[in-house]
Amino acid sequence: MTISHIDDDEPPEHRRYAEYLRALGSVAETDEAGLLAVVLRDEDQGMAEAAVNQHLERRAAEQLTGPGFPGWAVMMATVVDNRAFLVRRLREWTLLRSLALDEPWSEEELLTASDWFQRTVTTTLLVTSPAALRLLAERGRTRRVRNAASRRSCPPRGA
Structure with missing residues (x-):
């Protein structure tokens, strides 16, 4: 992934955040875990987690009641395993799925x-x-x- 430098006045982490969101928005399912891992290795952990959270929110909402959600959630849990906020948000999306599908x-x-x-x-x-x-x-x-x-x-x- 290459980071474009359009506006020199814009902080570099803002440019990286925007680029991460663009890349995550079009990533193939087979490459998603790898790209998420790359994003989470960014030096600015707050920005990286914000980008991953935005992706998590979008993808969870898209597939909430679909058959692909459980497998995707397992992949996400593996990628975000030591980041408390992301772990909690993924757990809550999983609970929301249970409520939506009338599961326990x-x-x-x-x-x-x-x-x-x-x-x-x-x-x-x-x-x-x-x-x-x-x-x-x-x-x-x-x-x-x-x-x-x-x-x-x-x-x-x-x-």
């Missing part, structure tokens, strides 16, 4: 998940689990989550 999940997983995750559960139409929405309506971490989950689990009368 635990109350503890749902209640200890991040604010981002709890908000996502209350806003995505892929999650229709009455039990999950009720749990978040009663015990979600923030008032925003509890209110949104309440609206989804108990629609207003006449609606």
